Amino acid sequence: MNEMQKEVETDDDGKPKRTGTTWTASAHIITAVIGAGVLTLPWVMAQLGWIFGISYIIIIAVVTLYTSNLLTDCYRTPDPVTGKRNRTYMEAVKTILGGKMHVMCGIVQYANLSGAAIGYTITTSISVVSIQKINCFHKRGIEAPCIFSNNPYMIGLGVVEIFLSQIPNFHKLSWLSIIAATMSFGYAFIGIGLSLATIIQGNGASTSLIGGSKEGNLEDRVWSMLVALGNVALASSYSQIAIDIQDSLKSSPPENKVMKMANRVGIFAMTNIFLLCACSGYAAFGSNTPGSILMGSGFKEPFWLIDLANVFLIVHLVGAYQVIVQPIFCVVELSVGQRWSESSFITKEYPIGFGKMKFNLNLFRLIWRTIFVTIVTVLAMAMPFFNEMLGLLGAMGYWPLTIYFPTQMYIAKQKIRRQTFKWFGLQTLNFIFMIVSIVAACAAIHGMHEAFHKYKPFMYKV
Numbered sequence: 001m002n003e004m005q006k007e008v009e010t011d012d013d014g015k016p017k018r019t020g021t022t023w024t025a026s027a028h029i030i031t032a033v034i035g036a037g038v039l040t041l042p043w044v045m046a047q048l049g050w051i052f053g054i055s056y057i058i059i060i061a062v063v064t065l066y067t068s069n070l071l072t073d074c075y076r077t078p079d080p081v082t083g084k085r086n087r088t089y090m091e092a093v094k095t096i097l098g099g100k101m102h103v104m105c106g107i108v109q110y111a112n113l114s115g116a117a118i119g120y121t122i123t124t125s126i127s128v129v130s131i132q133k134i135n136c137f138h139k140r141g142i143e144a145p146c147i148f149s150n151n152p153y154m155i156g157l158g159v160v161e162i163f164l165s166q167i168p169n170f171h172k173l174s175w176l177s178i179i180a181a182t183m184s185f186g187y188a189f190i191g192i193g194l195s196l197a198t199i200i201q202g203n204g205a206s207t208s209l210i211g212g213s214k215e216g217n218l219e220d221r222v223w224s225m226l227v228a229l230g231n232v233a234l235a236s237s238y239s240q241i242a243i244d245i246q247d248s249l250k251s252s253p254p255e256n257k258v259m260k261m262a263n264r265v266g267i268f269a270m271t272n273i274f275l276l277c278a279c280s281g282y283a284a285f286g287s288n289t290p291g292s293i294l295m296g297s298g299f300k301e302p303f304w305l306i307d308l309a310n311v312f313l314i315v316h317l318v319g320a321y322q323v324i325v326q327p328i329f330c331v332v333e334l335s336v337g338q339r340w341s342e343s344s345f346i347t348k349e350y351p352i353g354f355g356k357m358k359f360n361l362n363l364f365r366l367i368w369r370t371i372f373v374t375i376v377t378v379l380a381m382a383m384p385f386f387n388e389m390l391g392l393l394g395a396m397g398y399w400p401l402t403i404y405f406p407t408q409m410y411i412a413k414q415k416i417r418r419q420t421f422k423w424f425g426l427q428t429l430n431f432i433f434m435i436v437s438i439v440a441a442c443a444a445i446h447g448m449h450e451a452f453h454k455y456k457p458f459m460y461k462v
């Protein structure tokens with residue numbers, strides 16, 4: 001009887017039964033891609049113009065869908081339906097490509113995810129301060145000196161994330177991801193609605209088919225265009241968490257088929273939101289489009305609606321933070337569990353209940369995840385210019401994680417011969433997006449150079 005019960009409760013790898021579906025996977029994807037970056041897309045359109053801006057967003061979406069579907073067939077090897085599970089991106093690269101490629105994959109992936117956690121901490125604090133500033137402007141006038149420190153809000157977010165980080169894995173994270181995905185639609189549609197209202201009232205600004213601000217010198221405009229190219233590519237990427245999302249899916253129907261459907265749902269939603277937000281925001285603000293249409297120099301009225309949008313954004317970022325750090329938690333706890341499998345400190349789960357709410361507490365998970373969140377919070381306070389550094393990490397991570405490894409693993413699995421038509425096509429795709437990553441990295445380095453002269457550690461105010 002006990003063995004039958006165990007068979008029901010565990011999967012083929014001995015891990016607790018996975019229950020993820022197309023919709024939970026889609027929610028994770030939407031939470032990852034429809035983030036605060038969607039509010040910067042009108043600015044991207046202002047740099048690229050109608051023709052190239054719309055075309056580029058669609059091209060990036062199609063390429064991301066294609067390579068994401070290639071990656072789904074790498075979760076199990078050698079057979080994508082019945083093969084052995086690869087529970088992390090690193091494990092998939094090691095199994096299929098061999099050698100030391102997985103080491104490079106791990107360095108890029110986990111640096112990227114750690115950087116994103118720091119960036120989310122900064123962005124969340126800016127959203128809270130934006131609420132204060134908008135209320136201040138509403139009460140005291142648009143010229144009032146409304147400046148607030150971000151540090152208390154970074155510390156507050158850190159405390160919240162310490163509690164939420166005790167959610168053990170993606171399998172248990174679905175409810176938070178669904179809430180975060182819902183919030184992302186909320187603030188995106190508020191931004192779109194305000195933009196459309198501005199256009200309908202006849203207050204839209206002049207736009208351009210080929211983009212580029214009329215102000216500033218040629219060098220600044222070129223840098224802005226390069227940043228815009230990188231922003232769209234980075235906003236569309238979720239490959240660094242894709243394998244972990246797939247590892248949360250139940251095994252029937254096959255995980256690769258379910259994940260491909262989730263990819264389609266997530267990227268379809270992403271592309272439509274991106275285009276709606278980018279086009280409506282650009283039509284409203286024109287060549288003077290701000291970096292974010294709901295923060296800073298973006299919309300300021302009606303103030304209650306802007307506040308609501310920022311509340312949605314804060315809730316989204318709280319959930320998205322957990323989605324992007326789960327792969328880091330997973331790889332550390334897998335490695336430590338394998339090395340010290342006999343240690344009760346590492347492996348023992350203590351059941352705890354508060355009324356009807358029950359969960360398991362693990363001492364190692366409690367301590368190490370608390371330390372991780374604390375370090376992320378301190379770094380966010382120390383480096384307020386980190387969003388520029390995040391651009392560099394993202395640019396360095398986009399090409400290898402979203403393009404290179406999925407295509408190379410596909411070539412290896414399918415045994416595609418060199419110098420065939422398909423091989424040339426995949427390598428051309430690799431080369432083009434390597435160039436995109438390089439130019440985005442150059443633009444990020446330029447932005448970091450500028451930021452070093454503006455900010456002081458632990459003293460960031462907006």
